[in-house]
Amino acid sequence: MNELIHALSIGALVVAFTAGIDVPSQADGSFSSEDVASAGGGNSSPGFQIGRHFRQHQPRPDPCARGRRVDASDRRCFEALIAEPEVAEVLNDRALLPGIADGRISTDEMIQQLRISDAVPRTRLPGREAEPEEDEVLDPRVIEELRSAEGFEISSVRFTPRGPILVESYVPGENGFPFVPIPDNKNYLDIPEFTLDLHNTLAPNVNGYAMRIRMNGQTIITMQWNWARNPNPADAPAAGWNMNRRMHIVSLSKFMTTIGLVHLLKAKGIDTDDKIISYLPNYWTPGPNVGLINFEDLMNHLSGLDTNGSSSSSWATMQSIVQGGVTASDVGSTSNYENMNFGILRILIATIGGFIHPAANFGSESNNDILWNAITASAYNSYMQANVFNPVGAFPVLTKSPSTALAHRYDASGTGWNTSSFVTTPGGVGWHMTINEVLDVARALRIGQIVGGLDALTILNQSWGLNSPLSGFDTDAGRLYYKPGRWTDNSNPAVARTEQCLLMMMPDNMEIVVFVNSEIGAGGQSLTNVVRTLYLNNIVIVP
Numbered sequence: 001m002n003e004l005i006h007a008l009s010i011g012a013l014v015v016a017f018t019a020g021i022d023v024p025s026q027a028d029g030s031f032s033s034e035d036v037a038s039a040g041g042g043n044s045s046p047g048f049q050i051g052r053h054f055r056q057h058q059p060r061p062d063p064c065a066r067g068r069r070v071d072a073s074d075r076r077c078f079e080a081l082i083a084e085p086e087v088a089e090v091l092n093d094r095a096l097l098p099g100i101a102d103g104r105i106s107t108d109e110m111i112q113q114l115r116i117s118d119a120v121p122r123t124r125l126p127g128r129e130a131e132p133e134e135d136e137v138l139d140p141r142v143i144e145e146l147r148s149a150e151g152f153e154i155s156s157v158r159f160t161p162r163g164p165i166l167v168e169s170y171v172p173g174e175n176g177f178p179f180v181p182i183p184d185n186k187n188y189l190d191i192p193e194f195t196l197d198l199h200n201t202l203a204p205n206v207n208g209y210a211m212r213i214r215m216n217g218q219t220i221i222t223m224q225w226n227w228a229r230n231p232n233p234a235d236a237p238a239a240g241w242n243m244n245r246r247m248h249i250v251s252l253s254k255f256m257t258t259i260g261l262v263h264l265l266k267a268k269g270i271d272t273d274d275k276i277i278s279y280l281p282n283y284w285t286p287g288p289n290v291g292l293i294n295f296e297d298l299m300n301h302l303s304g305l306d307t308n309g310s311s312s313s314s315w316a317t318m319q320s321i322v323q324g325g326v327t328a329s330d331v332g333s334t335s336n337y338e339n340m341n342f343g344i345l346r347i348l349i350a351t352i353g354g355f356i357h358p359a360a361n362f363g364s365e366s367n368n369d370i371l372w373n374a375i376t377a378s379a380y381n382s383y384m385q386a387n388v389f390n391p392v393g394a395f396p397v398l399t400k401s402p403s404t405a406l407a408h409r410y411d412a413s414g415t416g417w418n419t420s421s422f423v424t425t426p427g428g429v430g431w432h433m434t435i436n437e438v439l440d441v442a443r444a445l446r447i448g449q450i451v452g453g454l455d456a457l458t459i460l461n462q463s464w465g466l467n468s469p470l471s472g473f474d475t476d477a478g479r480l481y482y483k484p485g486r487w488t489d490n491s492n493p494a495v496a497r498t499e500q501c502l503l504m505m506m507p508d509n510m511e512i513v514v515f516v517n518s519e520i521g522a523g524g525q526s527l528t529n530v531v532r533t534l535y536l537n538n539i540v541i542v543p
Contacts, residue, residue: 287325
């Protein structure tokens with residue numbers, strides 16, 4: 001063990017020992033499909049009834065009209081709209097906006113979230129989620145090439161203890177690593193060799209990274225390498241990696257949304273194969289065959305919804321694609337990875353969760369776009385915090401702060417990139433979390449604290465919100481379930497500024513989370529493939 005600690009200390013690697021905390025969650029109210037039906041008979045209904053008739057207001061000048069559709073995240077328009085008497089009447093109606101009436105969400109909170117979003121420099125917003133990677137085991141020559149890379153100097157600055165050179169020793173228990181093979185599979189992961197291989201592979205090829213492995217909720221190893229925010233004047237304040245450093249987890253947000261949705265559906269007695277159309281905003285006009293789409297189709301990217309590769313989940317995109325319809329034969333059978341599948345889920349969480357009734361109508365198209373977007377985004381955040389995150393001690397956000405990790409180039413050249421705020425486009429991407437928070441949620445899920453054990457197993461084996469194959473990825477030590485996330489500003493990895501992460505749920509009640517704030521080398525190797533290949537390479541076969 002002393003030799004391992006010495007090896008891992010080279011290059012500013014941290015090895016530490018801590019513990020996680022798991023606590024149970026709870027549910028709240030919602031609308032049923034019968035409620036929706038009684039409120040006007042479907043999404044195309046121009047009026048609505050909920051216990052009484054509402055008068056149709058005469059059209060008034062749109063306070064946000066500018067000769068074009070207004071951006072659904074426009075804070076000034078939102079503030080102007082909620083001051084309109086007709087809009088205020090709807091907002092104050094307990095039947096239409098019970099989430100505001102019972103205090104779970106508020107217009108003040110929405111304004112604050114939009115103000116935070118506006119504070120992100122617009123010149124830094126463009127970016128894209130990378131296409132899903134092909135699962136493969138890397139050739140040994142690829143791993144060797146990564147290990148033999150020369151590495152680089154981040155900057156000729158004097159490092160301080162708050163930066164990359166903090167070193168702590170891991171103190172093992174009486175029996176070394178607290179590993180006990182499960183009875184039906186004696187094969188196991190050689191944790192010291194795996195972590196050493198991972199460091200030797202990543203360190204010469206990335207701007208910085210952090211990793212933690214837990215077993216049964218207890219940390220068994222932690223590694224931290226270089227800067228989360230490089231010591232450049234433009235990226236100030238400089239910050240090293242640690243387990244409480246937030247980073248945009250990109251598509252790993254889909255897994256979080258899945259957990260929240262399954263929790264809600266279970267609480268409301270709704271099946272995952274039920275159709276979604278009754279819970280969409282009534283002012284939308286769904287196109288052909290949208291009525292065939294169910295919740296599971298969205299979680300598995302089998303909805304047939306297609307943005308033609310834009311990866312957008314903006315309100316305008318989602319509404320346009322839904323109103324355009326889908327091909328019937330694609331629903332439930334044709335895989336098409338789209339962020340908007342999970343953008344739609346955040347709308348459904350808002351309506352099913354009883355925050356806003358599908359029949360709520362604020363007048364003009366732009367009024368509805370701005371208010372529905374802000375309300376459903378706030379409702380999604382509220383439900384996820386109350387039922388997924390906060391019960392396990394996690395408090396993630398949908399935007400960056402001066403301490404959040406930045407995306408950098410793999411060779412640390414140039415300045416970092418703030419990958420933006422996602423307060424108005426959450427669901428498929430957007431959550432900014434720490435490694436500890438991701439691990440806390442994953443452990444709570446696997447032991448049945450957020451949803452029941454059978455529901456958790458269904459999520460994993462059906463690969464809802466995950467990238468692992470159905471029933472997991474088989475290895476000699478057991479099955480792996482995983483979800484990566486990756487956001488970049490350039491399709492060329494040699495110059496791209498990228499942030500990426502991986503959650504892998506492993507046999508023997510272990511979870512690993514890796515954060516990397518750059519590409520892996522000029523060739524942009526897949527983080528999933530690197531970690532999974534090294535896992536396979538370090539399985540100990542017990543005769």
